[in-house]
């Protein structure tokens with residue numbers, strides 16, 4: 001039996017950075033989410049997200065292949081983020097590493113079954129996180145500071161302690177030193193895999 005390891009955390013907690021590093025070491029398959037938001041500098045189609053149009057979302061909807069969908073009212077209009085059953089996921093035989101939200105984690109749990117999901121919650125002190133967000137935004141050709149602030153505030157509700165508890169997300173990893181966090185997660189993932197082979 002495979003597992004879906006789901007990296008979660010507030011904006012700029014380091015999900016993308018850790019995902020890239022962990023992918024190099026673990027060589028798991030991935031469930032790449034879809035989004036209608038514009039591609040950012042440094043991103044690549046099919047790596048962080050599949051970048052799609054509103055029309056393509058409608059197509060998936062018609063085909064009943066949307067596992068979960070979130071629509072955010074951003075300062076640039078509505079941006080949708082979705083997980084699609086694109087028939088490439090075989091949880092019986094493969095382990096997966098993905099980035100998710102509390103909402104997508106819950107829906108994946110409903111869709112595939114709790115035993116297949118392992119939550120990995122990344123935490124960073126708010127002040128440090130805001131500073132990292134600002135530095136990242138400043139390095140973009142067209143920094144979107146208003147959107148950065150909106151996300152920072154929205155995260156408070158989206159990742160409230162109540163929501164985390166309700167979703168059963170209890171295991172947290174503090175991302176201060178990148179190397180250390182990466183090692184901690186790898187050890188945890190390996191312990192989960194040993195557990196599932198012993199079942």
Ligand SMILES: Nc1ncnc2c1ncn2[C@@H]1O[C@H](COP(=O)(O)OP(=O)(O)OP(=O)(O)O)[C@@H](O)[C@H]1O
Nearest residue numbers: 010011012013014015016017132136175176177178
């Ligand atoms: N441990 C760390 N120490 C210092 N900087 C870090 C650390 N982890 C990540 N960063 C930096 O913080 C910024 C945000 O990280 P990243 O983009 O990985 O976050 P994210 O959680 O994927 O954010 P978002 O959800 O907004 O896309 C990046 O510029 C990254 O290089």
